[in-house]
Amino acid sequence: MSQVPNAYLGVWKRRLIQRRSGHSDSETAVYWLQTPRLFADLRIPNHPLPGLALEKLSDAQHLALSEQQGFAGVTQVDTDICQWHRNMDYQPVNGDEDIGRMHFETSDCLIETALDDSYYEIWDRLPRSVGVCRGQWLQAVDDPTRQACLLLAGDYFLFAASRPEPLPPGPDLRTLLSHSESREKTLSLLACELSFGQHSAGEAPWKIECSTLPANIGQVLLPASVDPNAPDLFASEAVLSSLGTFMPPGGWCCAPDP
Structure with missing residues (x-):
C-alpha cells in the first residue's frame, strides 16, 4: 500500500457532520491525525465527565463513555477516494467500511462525502500540525496480538492502545456494557486508550488534551525530556516502557505497519 499524498498529512479537526436524515453535529470533539501511512481518529461526545479513573466512575458515567469512538490503522488513498483500514477500534468491529470521497476546498479545509451521499463532513487542519509527521505501530512485548x-x-501527538483483553463481538460498546456480568468486566471493556495532545516540539511535557480515559486529560504522556524529533524516539526503551495507562508488563516494541 503506497503512502498517502502529502496534502493529507497533519491533524484535522472536524467542524461539522451533516447527515441526510437531517441530523448534524458540531459539538463532538473529533481529531484525525494522519501520517504518511498510519492514522488515528478520536471522537469524544460533548458530555464532560469528572477526571477520575475508570473504577471511580459510576455505572451511568461508564455508559456515557461507551458512546465514544476511536480507531487507528492504515489509510489508503486512490484519486479522491480515501479509505481508513481500522486495525484497532474502541467500538466492536461491525464489518462496515470506513470510506469517503474527499475534496480540498483549500489546502487546510477538507470536505468528506459518503459514497452514497448519506453524510458530509467538514475538516480543518490545525496550523501547528504542519511539520514533522511520522508514526510507529507497536505491539506488546509479552503479547504480540x-x-x-x-x-x-507538528506539535501534536496521538497515542492509541488496544485493551489488555480483546473486545468480544457485539453491535456496539453500550450493548456490551449493558450485558456485563461484573464491574470488573465493565472496566476491562472500557480499558482502550486514545490520548491526543501537544508536545510543543519538546519544549514542554507531552500534555494530554483529549482522551477516551477522563483521568488522562491534563496529564502527561511523556516528559519534556523526550524529544519528539529524535531519530531514535521509537527505539527508546524509556519511551516504550512507559507509554499508556494500561501498559503491558513487558512494555511495547516496534512492529511492522498492519
Whole structure:
C-alpha cells in the first residue's frame, strides 16, 4: 500500500457532520491525525465527565463513555477516494467500511462525502500540525496480538492502545456494557486508550488534551525530556516502557505497519 499524498498529512479537526436524515453535529470533539501511512481518529461526545479513573466512575458515567469512538490503522488513498483500514477500534468491529470521497476546498479545509451521499463532513487542519509527521505501530512485548501506535504531526501527538483483553463481538460498546456480568468486566471493556495532545516540539511535557480515559486529560504522556524529533524516539526503551495507562508488563516494541 503506497503512502498517502502529502496534502493529507497533519491533524484535522472536524467542524461539522451533516447527515441526510437531517441530523448534524458540531459539538463532538473529533481529531484525525494522519501520517504518511498510519492514522488515528478520536471522537469524544460533548458530555464532560469528572477526571477520575475508570473504577471511580459510576455505572451511568461508564455508559456515557461507551458512546465514544476511536480507531487507528492504515489509510489508503486512490484519486479522491480515501479509505481508513481500522486495525484497532474502541467500538466492536461491525464489518462496515470506513470510506469517503474527499475534496480540498483549500489546502487546510477538507470536505468528506459518503459514497452514497448519506453524510458530509467538514475538516480543518490545525496550523501547528504542519511539520514533522511520522508514526510507529507497536505491539506488546509479552503479547504480540495487543497493539498500539504513537503518531506525531507538528506539535501534536496521538497515542492509541488496544485493551489488555480483546473486545468480544457485539453491535456496539453500550450493548456490551449493558450485558456485563461484573464491574470488573465493565472496566476491562472500557480499558482502550486514545490520548491526543501537544508536545510543543519538546519544549514542554507531552500534555494530554483529549482522551477516551477522563483521568488522562491534563496529564502527561511523556516528559519534556523526550524529544519528539529524535531519530531514535521509537527505539527508546524509556519511551516504550512507559507509554499508556494500561501498559503491558513487558512494555511495547516496534512492529511492522498492519
